[in-house]
Amino acid sequence: QVQLQESGPGLVKPSETLSLTCTVSGGSISGYYWSWIRQPPGKGLEWIGYIYYSGSTNYNPSLKSRVTISVDTSKNQFSLRLRSVTAADTALYYCARDFGYSSYFDYWGQGTLVTVSS
Amino acid sequence: EIVLTQSPGTLSLSPGERATLSCRASQSVSNNYLAWYQQKPGQAPRLLIYGASARATGIPDRFSGSGSGTDFTLTISRLEPEDFAVYYCQQYGSSPRTFGQGTKVEIK
Numbered sequence: 001q002v003q004l005q006e007s008g009p010g011l012v013k014p015s016e017t018l019s020l021t022c023t024v025s026g027g028s029i030s031g032y033y034w035s036w037i038r039q040p041p042g043k044g045l046e047w048i049g050y051i052y053y054s055g056s057t058n059y060n061p062s063l064k065s066r067v068t069i070s071v072d073t074s075k076n077q078f079s080l081r082l083r084s085v086t087a088a089d090t091a092l093y094y095c096a097r098d099f100g101y102s103s104y105f106d107y108w109g110q111g112t113l114v115t116v117s118s
Numbered sequence: 119e120i121v122l123t124q125s126p127g128t129l130s131l132s133p134g135e136r137a138t139l140s141c142r143a144s145q146s147v148s149n150n151y152l153a154w155y156q157q158k159p160g161q162a163p164r165l166l167i168y169g170a171s172a173r174a175t176g177i178p179d180r181f182s183g184s185g186s187g188t189d190f191t192l193t194i195s196r197l198e199p200e201d202f203a204v205y206y207c208q209q210y211g212s213s214p215r216t217f218g219q220g221t222k223v224e225i226k
Binding site for chain 1: 119151153155161162163164165168174206208210213214215216217218219220
């Protein structure tokens, strides 16, 4: 059974960079697409971007200028960096596995809350 | 980007009743690439339906999906106590992938 676990700071200051890592267990990161998705408190879901295990990426245009997703296959991990954060970036951040290219999400992490505040 | 509008925002029903949730797209969803998720408080979303009508592994057959083009429906034939949750639709026919704002199914 594939499991995903997000990790990273729960508090980030405005204008700084949010950094999260997703560790995949129970399966290989190779051969799949992996996404980050966020959910502001009390609101709906927003897809941030994906990375293929080979390193190719695709980002939501609404965040593209501030987002970088990277992968480390040796550690079975992929990571999110979101620059120049504001309070609007406060959210529950999920990592998830794409069933295929630009597909639905079949496995999700439990999510990690990131608050942007000074 | 495709905007998904879910209705109603909240559905108040009793266990044993039938739930009908709607998801309308601002433009046609390519290949009917529409998924439904269930989310309970404090939990990650769980995949229920993909391809508009195919049940994910382990999903009970009281959950069914239908629709095509711009109009999609999730039906729960007889609500069980564990079905009270928030439900989201998601389209993956075009990029960026987008979600609806959710429908909460609450106990009446």
